[in-house]
Amino acid sequence: MGKIVALINQKGGVGKTTTAVNLSAVLHEKGKKVLLCDFDPQGNSTSGYGIDPHAIETTMYDLVISEDPQVKEAIIHTDWADVLGSNTDLSGAEIDLLGLERREYRLRDVLAQVKADYDYIFIDCPPSLGILTLECLCAADSFLVPLQTEYYAMEGLSQLMATVRMVQRGLNRNIRIEGIILTMFDGRTNLAVQVVEEVKKHFGGQVYASVVPRNVRLSEAPSHGQPITAYDRLCRGADAYYAIADEFLSKNQAASK
Secondary structure (H helix, E strand, O other), X not given: OOEEEEEOOOOOOOOHHHHHHHHHHHHHHOOOOEEEEXXXXXOHHHHOOOOOHHHOOOOHHHHHHOOOOOHHHHOEEOOOOEEEOOOHHHHHHHHHHHHOOOHHHHHHHHHHOOHHHOOEEEEEOOOOOOHHHHHHXXXXXXXXXXXXXXXXXXXXXXXXXXXXXXXXXXXXXXXEEEEEEEEOEOOOOHHHHHHHHHHHHHHHHHEOOOOOEOOHHHHHHHHXXXXXXXXXXXXXXXXXXXXXXHHHHHHHHHHHO
């Protein structure tokens, strides 16, 4: 049975989708069966693998709204991982889900159809704490937080953790934190170093030792529809995601013993 991991941060532009795309690609390269579920209406994880979001026949919107979702038929196979794609249609689900039974568990029911087929399923959550993100937290076994090393990071993290505690109290008692990945790190600034120290003080071993640096090649890769492993596997950004993938696997192997 696979593990479902939500990549979540209510702030946009913190490296959430970059982490979803590149961590999935590296784990696939390492021989793991990986499914990337794009649950962000912007569809950036979808286009990050060279898929046109507006050319998808069956999107995540179709699947969560359907009473009989055909999930396996909706999976798109790429060189880097399998994908369940999204586009702007998904933004309409915020309203459409309100009238449906078990609305908090629609995504969980969708992924349950294919969970046994994969080692890991990563959900790229939307940059908000609305109903779509609630769907992700109800579906996931654990959650990863990409956290930009900047001034408001801790404030946003405390809001996120409060939301998770609310979910744990009733909707998904079993969800646990997978870890915190520090992104866009610039060691030349005192602020970035201070943020790292502050996060580690509060979350200790849950903070990944590997950090993602500010890296131009990481920023360029999505415009070419490729993960960093295909676009420039020798850059510092690629090194970071290879290290994060190793750390992710090590933590999960230790947890399974």
